[in-house]
Amino acid sequence: xxxxxxxxxxxxPCCATGFGNVARNILRRLYDxxxxxxxxxxxNHGGCYDQKQFPxxxxxxxxxPDRDQLGRKPLAQLIMRGGFDIFFSxxxxxxxxxxxxxxxxxxxxxxxxxxAYSPLDAPxxxxxxxxxxxxxxxxxxxxxxxxDTITAIDPAALSSKx
Numbered sequence: 571x572x573x574x575x576x577x578x579x580x581x582x583p584c585c586a587t588g589f590g591n592v593a594r595n596i597l598r599r600l601y602d603x604x605x606x607x608x609x610x611x612x613x614n615h616g617g618c619y620d621q622k623q624f625p626x627x628x629x630x631x632x633x634x635p636d637r638d639q640l641g642r643k644p645l646a647q648l649i650m651r652g653g654f655d656i657f658f659s660x661x662x663x664x665x666x667x668x669x670x671x672x673x674x675x676x677x678x679x680x681x682x683x684x685x686a687y688s689p690l691d692a693p694x695x696x697x698x699x700x701x702x703x704x705x706x707x708x709x710x711x712x713x714x715x716x717x718d719t720i721t722a723i724d725p726a727a728l729s730s731k732x
Contacts, residue, residue, distance in 0.1 A: 573607040575653065576600075577682075579645055580660035582612030582628055584619045589660055592687075594624075596660075601625060609654065611645050613661075640665060646672045652680035659706075660687045663695065667702035674705075683707040690716035697723055704728065 581589035583597050593610075600606050608626040615630040631641025649657065649672050657673070659666055666686060673684060686706035691713070700723040703709045709728065711717040721728055 574605055574655045576606050576608050576656045576658055577648055577654040578608050578610040578626075578658045578660075579631075580610075580613065580658075582610065582615035582619075582630075583624055583626075584612070584616075584628070585614040587614060590614065593660055596687075597624075597626065609648075611641050611648060613640055642668065645669065649673060649676045650679075652676065652682070654680075654682055656683050656685060658685045658687070663688050663690065663699040663702055667699055670702050670705050685710065687712070688716075689713075690719055693719060695719050695723065700724060700727070 578593070578597070580593045581587045583590055583594035597608060597610075601608065610626050610628040611631045612628045613631045615628055615632070619628060629644070631644065632639040634641055634644050636643060646669065649669070659669075666688065676682075684706045685708040686703055687710040688703060690711065700720055703720055704724065704727040709720075711720060
């Protein structure tokens with residue numbers, strides 16, 4: 571059986587940031603099922619890691635000619651190249667909003683599902699940011715506050731995904 575190929579975008583699971591800790595736990599649980607193969611574009615990744623502890627391909631997002639620590643161009647190139655079944659983003663809405671046009675264009679060429687796992691811990695969310703969340707096939711809110719905030723902007727936008 572072929573493994574499900576996942577393009578993962580978040581802080582590297584090797585770092586001790588909040589996103590890194592969440593990524594480490596989710597990745598390990600999914601990997602342990604034996605069903606997934608991960609290619610990670612890791613934010614805050616220094617390029618060196620223990621392959622036994624992190625048995626994934628991890629590329630540092632910040633190692634690029636633009637010196638963009640978020641790796642915007644490398645991620646856009648990976649999305650456009652395709653070759654994955656799932657795009658999993660664990661990132662803030664304001665960062666992911668800039669990728670919506672690339673994701674739409676890539677979906678015309680490749681079939682993949684987008685899981686957007688985004689925190690929302692402030693009431694400043696606006697329609698443009700919410701639209702980037704609504705675009706995902708599987709938008710994930712992990713607090714009641716986030717769910718209430720994102721659904722208040724457009725109550726019908728998520729109804730088909732719940």
